[in-house]
Amino acid sequence: xxxVTQSQPEMSVQEAETVTLxxxxxxxxxxxxxxxxxxxxxxxxxxxxxxEAYKQQNATENRFSVNFQKAAKSFSLxxxxxxxxxxxxxxxxxxxxxxxxxxxxxxxxxxx
Amino acid sequence: xxxxxxxPRHKITKRGQNVTFRCDPISEHNRLYxxxxxxxxxxxxxxxxxxxxxxxxxxxxxxRFSAERPKGSFSTLEIQRTEQGDSAMYLxxxxxxxxxxxxxxxWYNEQFFGPGTRLTVL
Numbered sequence: 015x016x017x018v019t020q021s022q023p024e025m026s027v028q029e030a031e032t033v034t035l036x037x038x039x040x041x042x043x044x045x046x047x048x049x050x051x052x053x054x055x056x057x058x059x060x061x062x063x064x065x066e067a068y069k070q071q072n073a074t075e076n077r078f079s080v081n082f083q084k085a086a087k088s089f090s091l092x093x094x095x096x097x098x099x100x101x102x103x104x105x106x107x108x109x110x111x112x113x114x115x116x117x118x119x120x121x122x123x124x125x126x
Numbered sequence: 127x128x129x130x131x132x133x134p135r136h137k138i139t140k141r142g143q144n145v146t147f148r149c150d151p152i153s154e155h156n157r158l159y160x161x162x163x164x165x166x167x168x169x170x171x172x173x174x175x176x177x178x179x180x181x182x183x184x185x186x187x188x189x190r191f192s193a194e195r196p197k198g199s200f201s202t203l204e205i206q207r208t209e210q211g212d213s214a215m216y217l218x219x220x221x222x223x224x225x226x227x228x229x230x231x232x233w234y235n236e237q238f239f240g241p242g243t244r245l246t247v248l
Contacts, residue, residue: 018168047234058129059169059217059239066234105168109234111182113159116168 017041018108020117027096028125034081035091035120037106044068047109048082048089053119054102062104065089096124128152130240132218138246139208146204147243151220158201159237160193161217162186169217175201176223208247215242 017040027033039048050062065073065082072080077097081090093100101124107114131150139145151158156177161169172191174182177198187193190208195201205212219237 051239058241061236064234064236107168110171112157112174112234113171113182113184114161114169114237115171118166118168 018106018115018117020106020120022120023118024121024123026123026125027093029096029098031096032092032094033096033122035093035104035106035122037089037091037117039087039089039106039108039115039117041087041108048080049107049109049114050078050080050089050091051105051107051116052100052102053105054099059105063091093122098124098126100124130218130220130238132216132240132243134243135241136244136246138248140248141208141210143208144204144206145208145245146202147216147245149201149203149218149220149240151200151218152238153199155220155222155238156198157221157223157235158195159219159221160201160203161219163215163217163242164213172203205245208245210247213245213247215244217242 019038046067048065051059052062053059063073063075063078065080072082077094079092103119103121105119106117133148158175160172163169171184172187173193175195178195190206193203218240221235221237
């Protein structure tokens with residue numbers, strides 16, 4: 015059973031605008047990692063950003079940032095200044111030992 | 127290209143046949159992972175190797191599935207007596223083991239994914 019939930023199957027945003035993708039998760043661990051992966055159409059998955067649960071500061075990578083709410087078990091991804099190349103499936107994932115436990119994904123379409 | 131490679135990229139087979147997929151990780155990576163991704167779902171973990179040792183297997187990995195990494199480099203995933211429910215994208219990923227703070231378990235190193243092998247069972 016999936017323990018990572020992405021409640022938005024599809025989203026659309028106009029170029030240069032900001033969009034936020036939601037993710038919630040279950041865990042009984044005190045130390046774990048959270049990730050957002052991007053899977054462009056017919057291309058392989060790449061890591062966008064990661065967050066270590068013991069760090070309170072939200073991770074940022076250029077136009078990508080997260081809002082990590084540990085108590086609420088929430089981990090949203092904000093994409094600023096959206097670009098056409100951001101069109102892709104976005105997967106939220108949580109570490110489970112050395113493996114990754116993924117959500118079902120959010121399909122993001124960036125329109126001109 | 128120094129990324130993770132997988133072969134074949136596509137495989138069509140008839141139910142009941144055996145299939146084998148290959149994954150070549152990034153050369154200095156000693157951890158290798160297999161995932162399965164069905165339509166509309168995120169990848170699901172199947173198994174993981176550190177060097178040649180298979181250290182973790184998901185309950186998704188039925189007796190018909192076997193994975194090997196004989197020399198700690200490339201890995202193969204074999205599915206025997208394929209069923210239509212085996213149709214999926216099979217993803218391989220690799221990572222290093224270096225880095226991290228001492229005393230913390232499960233230090234995470236980025237998993238680099240290959241392009242996947244798409245299996246269709248008719």
